[in-house]
Each structure stands twice: as C-alpha cells, then as structure tokens.
Amino acid sequence: MKQVVVIGGGIAGLAAAYRLTELAREHNQPIGVTLLERSRRLGGPIQTVHEDGFVIECGADSFISEKPWAVELARRLGIDSELIPTGESRRTMVVCRGRLTEVPQGFNLMAPVNLMPVLRSPILSLRGKLRLAIEPMLPRRVAAEDESIAAFVTRRMGREVLERLAQPLAAGIYTGDPAVLSIEATLPRFAELESHYGSVIRGLKAVQKKTAARSASGARWSLFLSFRHGMRTLVDALAHALGNSIRLETGAQSLIAPAADAKWRVRTGAGAIEADAIVCAARAPDAAALVESFEADLARSLRRIGYSSAATVNLAYKMSDFPRMPQCFGFVVPAAEGREIIAGSFSSLKFPGRAPDGFILMRVFMGGVLQRRMMERGDEQLIAAARHEIAALLGVNAAPILTRVARWSDSMPQYAVGHLNLVSEIEQRAAKLSGFALAGAAYRGVGLPDCIRSGEQAADAVWSYLHSTLRQSAA
Numbered sequence: 001m002k003q004v005v006v007i008g009g010g011i012a013g014l015a016a017a018y019r020l021t022e023l024a025r026e027h028n029q030p031i032g033v034t035l036l037e038r039s040r041r042l043g044g045p046i047q048t049v050h051e052d053g054f055v056i057e058c059g060a061d062s063f064i065s066e067k068p069w070a071v072e073l074a075r076r077l078g079i080d081s082e083l084i085p086t087g088e089s090r091r092t093m094v095v096c097r098g099r100l101t102e103v104p105q106g107f108n109l110m111a112p113v114n115l116m117p118v119l120r121s122p123i124l125s126l127r128g129k130l131r132l133a134i135e136p137m138l139p140r141r142v143a144a145e146d147e148s149i150a151a152f153v154t155r156r157m158g159r160e161v162l163e164r165l166a167q168p169l170a171a172g173i174y175t176g177d178p179a180v181l182s183i184e185a186t187l188p189r190f191a192e193l194e195s196h197y198g199s200v201i202r203g204l205k206a207v208q209k210k211t212a213a214r215s216a217s218g219a220r221w222s223l224f225l226s227f228r229h230g231m232r233t234l235v236d237a238l239a240h241a242l243g244n245s246i247r248l249e250t251g252a253q254s255l256i257a258p259a260a261d262a263k264w265r266v267r268t269g270a271g272a273i274e275a276d277a278i279v280c281a282a283r284a285p286d287a288a289a290l291v292e293s294f295e296a297d298l299a300r301s302l303r304r305i306g307y308s309s310a311a312t313v314n315l316a317y318k319m320s321d322f323p324r325m326p327q328c329f330g331f332v333v334p335a336a337e338g339r340e341i342i343a344g345s346f347s348s349l350k351f352p353g354r355a356p357d358g359f360i361l362m363r364v365f366m367g368g369v370l371q372r373r374m375m376e377r378g379d380e381q382l383i384a385a386a387r388h389e390i391a392a393l394l395g396v397n398a399a400p401i402l403t404r405v406a407r408w409s410d411s412m413p414q415y416a417v418g419h420l421n422l423v424s425e426i427e428q429r430a431a432k433l434s435g436f437a438l439a440g441a442a443y444r445g446v447g448l449p450d451c452i453r454s455g456e457q458a459a460d461a462v463w464s465y466l467h468s469t470l471r472q473s474a475a
C-alpha cells in the first residue's frame with residue numbers, strides 16, 4: 001500500500017490529508033496517510049475555547065463564503081448544517097481622530113462604488129475627497145509589473161485614502177505594511193479593475209451591477225460564515241475523519257529525498273517513516289528547513305517569504321457596561337491614529353450564541369508589522385492596553401469579567417511585492433521533486449478557503465503522482 005506523509009496539522013495539512021482519504025475511497029485504492037503535527041494541537045490559528053457560556057475565538061473567527069472551498073469541505077464532512085451567517089449589522093467602523101466613524105457605504109477596502117457617501121463622510125478632508133473624485137479620470141497604468149498596495153492606492157485614490165481607509169482595512173486582513181505588500185498577491189481584484197475598466201471606481205460600479213443581477217436570483221450564504229459552536233468544529237470534524245492517521249507532538253525533523261527505491265524518509269523524534277509521497281503544509285521557513293539538505297535553492301526561495309506576528313485579546317463585559325450598544329461588527333484603526341490596537345470586533349454581535357444573554361464578547365487585535373513592539377509586552381500589559389483603548393474609543397471603563405490573550409508568532413505570511421513570481425519559482429522547483437507538494441498560507445492566499453484549496457490541490461498532485469507510479473509498475 002502506498003504511503004503519504006502530510007507535514008503540518010494546520011487547516012491546509014488537514015484538508016490535504018482528508019482529500020487523500022477521499023480520493024482513496026473514490027478510486028477504491030487504499031493508501032496510508034500519516035499527518036505529522038509538531039505541536040500539541042491541530043488547527044494552527046483556528047482555536048476556539050468554550051468558557052462560562054462564551055464561545056471565544058482566539059484566532060480565525062470566520063471565513064469568506066465567496067470562495068467556495070471551506071463551505072464545500074464542510075458539506076463533504078457533513079457539518080454544513082452547523083454553518084452560521086453573520087448577524088444583521090453589516091457596518092464597519094474606522095477610527096477617525098479618536099472616534100469610531102462609519103466606513104462610507106459601498107466603500108470596498110480601498111475604493112468606493114459610489115462617491116456620494118464618501119463625500120458626505122468626515123473621514124477624508126476636502127482635499128482628500130477631491131483627489132479621490134478624479135480617480136475615474138486618471139489614465140490607466142501602462143507598466144505591467146507588480147507594485148505595493150500603498151503605491152497602487154496612492155496613485156489611484158490618493159494618499160489620504162491610503163492612510164485613513166485602505167491601510168487599516170488591509171492591515172485588518174494581512175497585519176502587514178501596505179508599502180511592502182503586493183497588490184497582485186493580496187488584492188488582485190483591484191489591479192484587474194484598473195486594467196480592465198481603466199478605473200477602480202468605474203470597475204467596482206460595473207461589477208456591482210452584475211452582482212446585483214446575480215443576487216436577485218438568490219444568494220445562499222452571507223459574506224462571512226462561521227460554525228455554531230465556533231471554528232473548531234471544522235478542525236474537530238477533520239480530526240475525527242482522519243482518526244488514527246494523526247500524530248500530535250511529532251514534528252518532522254528532517255526529510256531525505258528518494259534514492260533508488262523512490263522512497264522519501266521522514267525523521268521524527270519517534271523514529272523514521274518511509275513514504276511514497278510528501279505533502280509539506282508547514283510554514284515556509286519550516287518547509288525550508290526540511291528541504292535544505294537536498295534542495296538548497298528551494299529552501300532559499302522559501303525563506304524569502306516573511307511573516308508577521310499578532311496577538312488577540314478577548315474581553316467579555318456586561319452589556320450594561322457599554323454606554324451605547326455598538327452598532328457594528330467591528331472597527332479598524334489606522335496606524336496614523338497612533339493607538340495600540342489595529343482592530344476590534346464585537347464577536348457576540350457578529351455571530352449568534354457567542355455570549356450568554358446580557359453580555360458582550362469582544363476582541364482586539366494587536367501587533368502586526370506596524371506595531372511589532374506590542375509583541376514584546378506581557379499578557380497583563382496587553383490586557384491593560386486593550387482596556388485603555390476600549391475605554392477611550394467605546395467609553396467602557398468597567399473591568400471585563402473575562403479576558404484571554406492569544407499570541408500568534410510569525411503566523412501571517414507577508415506577500416511582498418513580487419510574491420507571485422517568487423511563488424511560481426518555488427512551485428517550479430518543488431515540481432521537480434517526485435511525489436512532493438507544498439501547501440498552506442504561504443503561497444496563494446492566507447484566508448481559510450484558500451488554505452483549504454491549497455491543501456486539496458497538493459493532495460490531488462500527490463495522488464496523480466502515485467497513480468502514475470502504480471500504472472508504471474503495472475506496465
């Protein structure tokens with residue numbers, strides 16, 4: 001029986017291992033799958049804690065439904081009935097001169113569909129509004145090479161849109177520096193709108209018309225989804241399906257590439273494992289350490305992918321501690337505001353069942369590339385900083401009834417300018433290794449649906465390889 005070792009028990013590795021078991025079932029061709037996870041738990045930044053009636057998300061709290069791979073996986077696992085949409089309020093706020101201010105209706109990460117709500121909003125100065133208003137008249141960029149989010153937004157929408165809206169909204173996703181992050185790798189849609197329609201605003205309008213026509217025919221899901229009992233449901237279902245294939249606290253220490261017998265060898269603290277194929281779903285620097293001895297160029301390329309660290313602080317309050325009920329799911333904080341948090345969200349308003357009646361569960365994000373210094377602080381200091389900011393921004397001075405800090409060190413890959421070229425180079429080098437595939441957030445999308453797709457594509461590649469070797473030995 002052919003053996004596959006999957007390295008890494010984050011969502012990409014779990015999705016890869018599960019897909020391999022599905023393929024084996026579909027083709028009635030049994031294979032052995034072993035999933036190695038270095039730490040004590042599966043799921044990486046998916047970590048739900050149930051405490052005193054609260055459903056606390058320490059890391060990922062939802063996923064986007066426009067990308068189908070997470071919903072499809074949930075359906076195949078039989079847990080799609082557990083999916084829940086976000087609550088009523090769709091508003092997002094941004095901190096503007098110390099106050100929570102609504103992101104203008106129809107504003108889409110870096111550009112508006114309609115100018116009117118932006119013109120009425122206090123977020124941009126008159127000068128900033130005029131600069132944004134001329135975007136549809138600006139010539140399309142001729143150069144084809146990648147550029148940073150900051151360069152793109154400043155060129156099309158002006159510096160103020162970057163500092164007041166695009167930077168905090170993008171930082172909320174990538175915890176990165178827009179002057180470093182690649183527009184093509186992080187927000188390709190906007191670069192495509194420019195090249196296709198000649199203007200981002202005109203492009204957004206055209207796309208909105210098409211989507212309105214589509215959703216009139218009945219959209220099934222809300223934009224963001226989670227699971228009734230928290231994101232852990234997905235990891236638990238995968239763990240249950242994979243059963244004995246999983247080995248926790250068993251890191252791959254080194255990899256030996258196949259010699260004449262075409263077998264990979266994976267050394268672990270608990271002994272060596274032989275495999276016909278490998279899916280490596282560890283972070284890029286961890287993957288680099290594993291391939292270093294036989295593919296130094298691949299290791300060098302993998303090490304060029306940088307990572308940022310972040311922390312979340314969950315805090316639960318009595319509803320009566322809030323002078324006003326928050327009217328949004330969350331808010332983002334521009335770096336220009338000089339505060340100690342990068343975003344905040346009201347988990348129990350975003351999804352039902354996250355807090356007992358009469359309580360609000362919220363969480364703030366700290367750290368990221370632009371606030372690295374926050375990661376040097378101890379947990380108590382992070383809680384104190386979170387409380388200070390919540391008091392200043394929301395007027396909540398009471399002590400929280402519950403707090404929980406989670407640290408995510410070097411957890412978020414930073415897709416720098418040129419990332420897609422680097423990934424193509426990595427994929428070409430990896431493809432030369434027989435029966436070896438890479439997967440995970442480091443390459444073509446950091447969100448959970450993208451990571452799931454990446455794991456499944458790696459499983460498909462490894463399956464095709466195994467199939468071809470079986471055909472060769474039969475011939």
Ligand SMILES: Cc1cc2nc3c(=O)[nH]c(=O)nc-3n(C[C@H](O)[C@H](O)[C@H](O)COP(=O)(O)OP(=O)(O)OC[C@H]3O[C@@H](n4cnc5c(N)ncnc54)[C@H](O)[C@@H]3O)c2cc1C
Binds near residue numbers: 008045061063310
């Ligand atoms: C705080 C935070 C919040 C987020 N929120 C969201 C969100 O709401 N929605 C969303 O879509 N995305 C979110 N993301 C992004 C998303 O969660 C991640 O991109 C995704 O979970 C990464 O999955 P992965 O499998 O690629 O990597 P990881 O989860 O990092 O998994 C890699 C695994 O490999 C293991 N490993 C490493 N080396 C070895 C080795 N040698 N041997 C064995 N095991 C090894 C590690 O221990 C780890 O478990 C968030 C990320 C963070 C950090």
